[in-house]
Amino acid sequence: MAAGDDIRVLVVDDSKTVLRLLTFILGKLYRLESAEDGQEAIEAHASFKPDVIILDMNMPVKSGLEVMQHIRGVAQDHDVQIVVLTAQDTKVLKARAFAAGANDFLAKPFDREELLARVGAAARQVTLTRRLRQAYNRISREIDTVAGLQKRLLPDCSPLFGDTLVECLYRPSGRASGDYYDFFTLPDGCIRAVMADVSGHGARAAFLMAVVRTLVRVTQTHYLSLAEMLSLANHHLLSSIGQEPDFVTLAAVDIDPDEGTLTYVNAGHCPPLLYTGDRIMELAPTSSVLGFFDQKYPMRTIEFEKPAGLLLYTDGWYEWHTLEKEMFGLERFTELASGLMRSDRFSLQNLLENLCGEKAGPVFSDDVTGLWVCAGSPLSRVFSGRSTPQASRALAKDVVAAVKAYMEDPDILHDLDILLTEACANITRHAYGGGEGPMEVRLRIRPGQSVDMEVVDWGKGFGDAVKFENAAPDSECGRGMFIICKLSDQCELKRRGRENVLRVVKQIRKELWKT
Template identity: 45%
Template sequence: MIAEIHNPTQSPHPPRVLVVDDSKTMRRLICLALQDAFELEEAVDGVDALERYSGFKPQIILLDMEMPRMGGLEVIRQLRETVEDTDTFIIVLSGLGENDLKAKALNMGANDYLTKPFHPEELKARVSVAGRQVLLNHELRRAYARISAEIALVASLQHQLLPNADIVTEGLEIQSLYRPSGQASGDYYDYFRMADGRIRLVLADIAGKGARAAFLMAIVQAFFRLGRRDNHSLEKTVTLINDHLMEISPSGSDFATLFAGEIDLEKGFLTYLNAGHCPGLLINPNGTAQLLEAQVYPLGMLAIENVKANVIPFAVGARLFLYTDGMFEWELDQSNMLSLGAFLVQAKLAAAAGGDFLDALAGKLTDLTGATPKYLDDQTALWIRRSGPTAAKRT
């Protein structure tokens, strides 16, 4: 039995080399050429090689093709497919005229080949190149691990910036959805009470992905929280964000779309600003639907002056759906993407169904294809409803 895959670069100096050949003379010649610079182990055929692989943990294998019990091709297949070892560097030892066999070995996962008879200096050079490649792969793996850990930390910190699932206020229900496509996301949502009792909410989508988008998301979050502390209007908050993004990236490549709103429960109004974002879907108490389209360009692209928020009724029974484009930018089939219009049709049907809106919407979208959609981007959404005393919840 073959042991599970090992890390072939745990001790890169000197590299471990497994010499596999049924000829004792050939094994001896190879070992004499390599013994000063490498840690060596010998195997007499493919079966012996797989047994020694588990204990010796070679970084490099010199592999003859024609051997009793098990040949070189089967050894390659076992290592690459069964054990799923893609790291160990395999150098095929082939005879003159074995071009077809050599090609098969390379196609199955061998990294290099050496034709018998070979000069000892060429052998040492080929194995040294393999050793450098193994070491490079090891360093790359360590670098990727560090990056992955840092991105995971960013994602953890980013998640802490999102609001807690606490009661927001009497008469308002808020349901949220946040599903990053990767560890760190450029999507952001927030809601909180202002000093005068109004409920401010925002949903934003930062261009790009990964750590940079997450960093810009934190900037947007900071400005909205600053607006709460200093009692800035929606217009001033949005203008400050736009100016700051333009300072960071004058080319306009770092931009954000967002929908920001403020609900006055006492007067029954919604004040909102849409900066290049997907249209908000407002369901009025009588069941009619209204799209809240963008009033200005995405933030960070162009200077904005004299921006003015819209004010509309938001009475008891009114509902508001905010979302990012990741909710609808996915493939219905191999040749068709779901359109915004088709997505909004399903959102209206989910709203009419009553109950848990986001669960109902997920069911409607699944029904379109008969399976859970294969989302390509972050999915973030807010569902806000004027109601009786209800706790906000997060999914």
């Protein structure tokens, strides 16, 4: 096989003699196809997908200029090398041809050696472009792998710890990101929540984020205070990136919902907002960023009253430009978030929607990450009971009554009543093998959006016997799950530790909510 065999060359000229000559000279070196006018050239470009086009300028039907305008403008092919061939070797024509997208020029009558040299140069360019693309694709796949791995390091659920709900939102600006958030329970029952931002973007930031995450997670099993956790992270960052411009901002809190205390450290991170007792507190930095120098990390402890909410976020939330081309800014963001937190309708989704305003949403240029920890909110409640028939039905009614405070549509309330009664009845019938045991409904109301429910038991689990299909008309049982699925927008069964969880989401139209 000749060297240029994988290069496709399209020769276009309305003169059969020129076409024959071009075919004779180039045919042994390249895969060749020919066209006799501009229209044929456009069609051959679409079907043959050439790498190089030798293009005559003056042709019937469509001129060489029009062909180039189509290829570059309409077909958006900026890779094909176009060598223009014409008898009019004028400066004006050359300028027009280059402006329309030509890569090279060859005057008629052409010299065989010059033709081979120019097509050879174009073919080399094609090979280089291909290699570049392959390299780019390989790197791109690697970044995708990094982004995929990174995503797995971040929690993606909104669990309830007792009466404390944690909600997260993560929108990386690229594929891999330097934002890190996390939450977990400590051996003493406190909830540790962390928000960090590694400077820069891409794979480098993602790598450093993974380092920080590993060090933070060490403290889940080997207890370290927040100050010790930051010292550990700083120590390792100094040894790896101490001489480089990268740094990490990090805010972390330990929340004791039962005692109503919150301990925090803030290493140069944007101040988390705490809502308690109808006021907003900003948890300002207590130290400088991580990764620059050795320092102490003082902790502060504050008391809070329920309901209380804590918003941890990254600067991507407020570092974006409005339509008036000014930075949205931390001050406006804090004001907006505080207003929503006071209204008891706060959720990260709600915050994002309010940020979007009426005219146009923000075009975020950075990663946007948020963590919302909410203790004792009426929007997040846990209802507990035993799995007797009476208690089971009463539990469903209590949950529906709690929703009624926010939404009074009788049809929707009836739907919720049926699906909760079915879910609780399933536990009564099946979870404890004929005996009784504990059950819980964890309710999360998202005003204007949805009601999310987790119906939980600690029994023997679902096994393979769960039926999601409708039962036969003369069957006396087996319709519960079918009804639940029918009345909800999302319905899934899962085992979480020792818990059997039926998670159900019911979307509710905005206008049906109380204002």
